[in-house]
Amino acid sequence: MERIPTWVIPISLLLLLIYSANAEEDDVKVSLVSFLRKLSSNNSQIDLDLRWDASTDPCLNGWVGVDCRGTNSVRKIILEGRGLNGSIDAGLLCKAESLAVVSLRDNELHGRLPPEISNCTELTHLYLGSNRLSGSLPSSLSLLSNLKRLNISxxxxxxxxxxxxxxxxxxxxxxxxxxxxxxxIPQFDFSNLQDFNVSYNRLSGPVPEGAHHLSLESLMGNSGLCGEPLPKACPPPPAPSPSQGGKTKKFSAEKVIMVSGYIALGLVVLLFFAYKFVYRRMADAKKGGYEKKVADSSAKSSSGNKNTPSRSEYSLPTSNESAAAVSSSLVVLVNPTTKELKFEDLLKAPAELLGRGRFGSLYKVMLDDTTALAVKRIKDWAISPEDFRKRMERIDRVKHPNVLSAVAFYCSKQEKLVVYEYQKKGSLFKLLRGSQNDQAFDWDSRLNVAGGIADGLAFMHQGLREDGIGHGNLKSSNILIKTNMDPCISEYGLMTINNCQTSPTPSDNTQVSILKDDIYNLGIILLELLTGKVAQNNGSELAQWVNSVVREEWTVEVFDRTLLSDGASEEQMVQLLQVALKCTNPSPDARPSMNQVAAMIDAIKEEDERSIYSEA
Incomplete structure (x- = not known):
């Protein structure tokens, strides 16, 4: 028997490992083949034409209509106009967990869209137009938090x-x-929708608020719809008809008697509760007087005792002044989560220190088993309580989905607290550090984060321009990640020009300087997203390094290697890099406005979305 050379075995193992690292899982391949057979009604000829075979790999062996876009998992399935006359089995389809684009339009598919479509959690584009699908749309569609394009026409x-x-x-x-x-028609965010069309259905009722700018063509063919931009005005609410005849008068009299009875019963109940309330207040007053006496006697007996227990180290630390404040000192903004929140609740709740920086500390506070809050304790800010209150209330009136709104705040001469809903997925800073440890953070996700931050800042800058309120301390640790991977800017407006200046060359105009600082800091965040490196201090070192590499015409060397290996578009990364370099220009006056930055990033996102769909 001929002996196998020793070098053959390790090379074979290496090739096997390489293949395994680039191949889609076997159960996914089997599921996708079964999915196609249901689409084609078991038409074997279609299977042969498309070369979908469980014994081969969709990413390595070129399944027709399947694209892995430089990764080892299926990213897109585009089977348009293939004569498919079967049904959609979303349970099989969504076994491909990385699936972002599905287009099955221009076929003869029938049946329903199954609720299991929500299992395709990474889905961004779903095109099912021009088929024979029927029944109701599954409510689980609303669970596709990454969905951007839906075509069911x-x-x-x-x-x-x-x-x-x-x-x-x-x-x-x-x-x-x-x-x-x-x-x-549901109440969509029509300001965010770029393409909307529900024409030629059987919809009825008034056109929703915010949709009046839509074209007539997008709403026509629904005889029951009314209101702008349709020519049919909505009828006024029907007025009560006057009483006519003895029978109507008799009915009205009976109705008056019945209503009077309800009113009388309500008054009895109201008086009962009023009596209970007064009785309880009197009892509490007596109890309070007794407890005060006990407390006074305890204080006398313990005076001079140096071992008196201190406040728990796991609760929120506060100054003596704030600890003695009444609950009305906490200003609770409009928020259903914390509408009953009181100042004492924060003081008594367990608190965990999350971080400490130049401008204050951040704590996680657990009100109960289900409600977590983040409390920012600000230090060294010379602002009066009245000005702080006006500032926080002004910021609260300008809301954007990508900017975390405060739910409450407190301010005295010595203490300033701002309360937010706790975001459990953490910050962009941690996500970037995790990506260096092979945690998935692909190009689409990074571009989405960049666009969300720019959109949120542009909206806030525009809404608060007259007040000159910018973020003032923008950095990756202040960019929180929501459960759908959208960015959320925290701590907006908690810094002023007097206590922050991060860009290397401050502007002479103090009113716009903090806004120019935000643009510079956004540029640093863009560089972090592109390079995968975490900026130190004000990020000037990272900006200098990137500029030096670009000057040497080695631009590709600045990009995160994980993005390059995943097949991200170098052209789009270069475009975003150019935006970042404009933002970090040493001269504040040479930097673009935040609206211009948002528009440039949105254009890159639009190009990226078109490429996701067209590359097949």
Whole structure:
């Protein structure tokens, strides 16, 4: 028997490992092949034409209509106009967990869209137009938090559009024309929708608020719809008809007697509760007097005792002044989570120190088993309580989905606290550090984060321009990541020009200087997203290094290697790099406005979304 050379075994193992690292899982391949067979009604000829075979790999052996976009998992499935006349099995489809784009339009598919479509959690584009799909849309569509484009036009869908579909905050396209939908139009964020069409259905009721700018063509063909921009005005609410005849008068008299009885019963209940309330207040007053006496006697007996127990180290530290404050000192803004929040609740709740910086400390406070808050304790800010209150209330009136709103705040001469809802997925800073340890953070996610930050800052800068309120301390640790991977800017407006200046060359105009600082700091964040490196101090060293590499015409060397290995578009990364370099220009006056930055990043995102769909 011929002996196998010793070098053959390690090379074979190495090749096996390389193949395994680049191959889609076997159970995913089997599921996708079964998915295609249901789409084609077991038409074996279609299987042969598309070369979908469980014994091969979709990423390595070129399944027709499948693209892995430089990764080892299926990213896109585009099977348009293939004569498919079967049904959609979303349970099989969504076994491919990295799936972002699905286009099955221009076929003859029938049946329903299964609720299991929500298992495709990475889905951004879903095109099902021009088929024969029917039944109601599953409410689980609203769970696709990454969905941006939805096309279900020219089908036979019926019943109503899911009213919770507007929960998908990033939805930009909603095409549902030429179906049989009835009911009302959901209250979408029409300012965010770029393409919207529900024409030629059976919808009724008034056109929602915010949709008046839509074109007539996007709403026509729904005889029950009314209000702008449609020519049909909504009728006024029906007025009560006057009483006519003895029978009507008799009915009215009976109704008056019945209502009077309800009123009398209500007064009795109200008096009862008023009596209980007064009785309880009197009892509490007596109890309070007794406890005060006990406390006074205890204080006398313990005076001079140096071992008196101190406040728990696991609760929020406060000054003596704030600890003695009454609950009304905490200003609770409009928020359903904390509408009953009181100052004492914060003082008594367990607190965990999350971080400490130049401008204060951040704590996680647990009010109960389900409600977590983040409390920012600010130090060394010479601002009066009245000015602080006006500032926080002014910021609260300008809201954007990518800016974390405060739920409450407190301010005295010695203590300033701002309360937010706790975001459990952490910050961009931690995500960037995790990506260096092979945690997934791909190009699409980074570009989405960049666009969200720019959109949020542009909105806040515009809304607060007259007040000259910017962020003032923008950095990756202040960019929180929501559960759908959208960015959320925290601690907006907690710094002023007097206590922060981060860019290397401050502007002479103090009113715009903090806004120019925000643009510089956004540029540093963009460099962090592109390079995968975490900036130190004000990020000037990172900016200098990137500029030096670009000057040497080795631009590709600055990019995070994980992005390059995943097949991210170098052209789009270079475009975003150019935006970052403009933002970090040493001269504040040479930097673009935040609106211009947001527009440039949105243009890159649009190009990226087109490439996701077109590359197949």
């Amino acid at each position: 020219y089908n036979n869908f019926s019943w109503g559009l899911p009213q919770d579909l507007p929960r998908v905050s990033g939805l930009k396209t909603m095409l549902a024309q030429n179906n049989s939908f009835d009911g009302s």
